[in-house]
Amino acid sequence: MDLEEYLLSHTDPEPEHLKHLYRDANLQLLYPRMLSGHLQGRLLKMLTQMIAPMRALELGTFAGYSALCIAEGLPEGATLDTVEIFDELQPFLESHLTGAPYADRVRLHIADAMEIVPRLAAEQGKFDMAFIDADKRLYPEYYDMLMPLMNPGGWILADNTLWDGKVLDDKKDTGESRHNRQASSIARFNDMVAADRRVEKLILPLRDGLTIIHLKQ
Numbered sequence: 231m232d233l234e235e236y237l238l239s240h241t242d243p244e245p246e247h248l249k250h251l252y253r254d255a256n257l258q259l260l261y262p263r264m265l266s267g268h269l270q271g272r273l274l275k276m277l278t279q280m281i282a283p284m285r286a287l288e289l290g291t292f293a294g295y296s297a298l299c300i301a302e303g304l305p306e307g308a309t310l311d312t313v314e315i316f317d318e319l320q321p322f323l324e325s326h327l328t329g330a331p332y333a334d335r336v337r338l339h340i341a342d343a344m345e346i347v348p349r350l351a352a353e354q355g356k357f358d359m360a361f362i363d364a365d366k367r368l369y370p371e372y373y374d375m376l377m378p379l380m381n382p383g384g385w386i387l388a389d390n391t392l393w394d395g396k397v398l399d400d401k402k403d404t405g406e407s408r409h410n411r412q413a414s415s416i417a418r419f420n421d422m423v424a425a426d427r428r429v430e431k432l433i434l435p436l437r438d439g440l441t442i443i444h445l446k447q
Contacts, residue, residue, distance in 0.1 A: 237269060244268040245302075248295060251326045255293040258322060264292050266363075266389070270437055271299040274361070274387070277442075278303025281385050283358030287350075288312040289343045289372055290364030294323045294336075300361060301332035310336050311350055313343045315364070344368070344375060351379040363389040366412035369419035377428070377445075384445045386429075391420055392439025 244252075248271060256262040266274060278286065278300050286304060291297055291314035301310050314323065317340045327333045339346055343364055351357065358381050362372050369388065376386060391397070396413035397420060423431050423443060430444040 241269060242272050247330050248298060251293060251295055259293060266296040266299065271295060274299040275303040281359050284308045285355055285357045286310040287357045287360040289362050291323060291338065294326050296361065296363065297336050298330055298332060301335040304335050308335060311339060312336060313339045313341055313346060315342055347375060356381045357384060359385045361387045366390060367415045369415050370422055373419060373422055380445055382445060383447045386443040388441040390438045391416055391433055391441040394438060
């Protein structure tokens with residue numbers, strides 16, 4: 231048994247509907263490793279239970295795995311707005327959200343997050359929790375957008391903030407490839423958060439890095 235197997239064997243089991251979604255994503259979607267997966271999914275559910283947000287937001291739905299984990303942890307009457315820019319994912323998402331446990335708490339938006347999120351906040355109120363897992367090149371812009379749209383004491387979770395260790399590369403900002411641009415933007419996001427005195431912050435070395443940000447009251 232390797233370390234990952236040990237961790238999973240000592241973590242709450244993955245619900246059956248998420249096992250089914252994970253299997254279908256690996257069969258039908260490109261880059262299925264982008265899914266949160268069992269360990270991170272259980273953490274997202276637990277963190278959501280601890281935060282107990284009434285208004286939650288997700289940037290980057292992909293296959294819907296993390297959305298259903300967050301929805302599972304929401305209190306009664308709470309909602310999750312999840313935003314995905316790629317409309318080709320909509321049939322897959324709708325097929326797995328329809329009838330899934332806690333899917334009634336999820337509102338799917340196929341749209342550009344930079345355009346729709348401020349409108350959602352203006353129409354329905356600010357957010358108590360946000361999970362960033364969309365275009366890595368836009369992490370700094372997402373952070374600037376979200377900060378005034380969060381309630382005092384709110385929480386922001388950001389995925390992939392270690393980017394396979396590429397954030398340590400002093401030459402990450404060469405602009406020679408999309409991968410370098412992603413690493414550069416994530417490193418800039420990390421620096422922004424680290425310097426922001428409005429928040430408490432912690433990076434967990436889980437999978438590809440998960441940053442937990444708490445807005446001070």
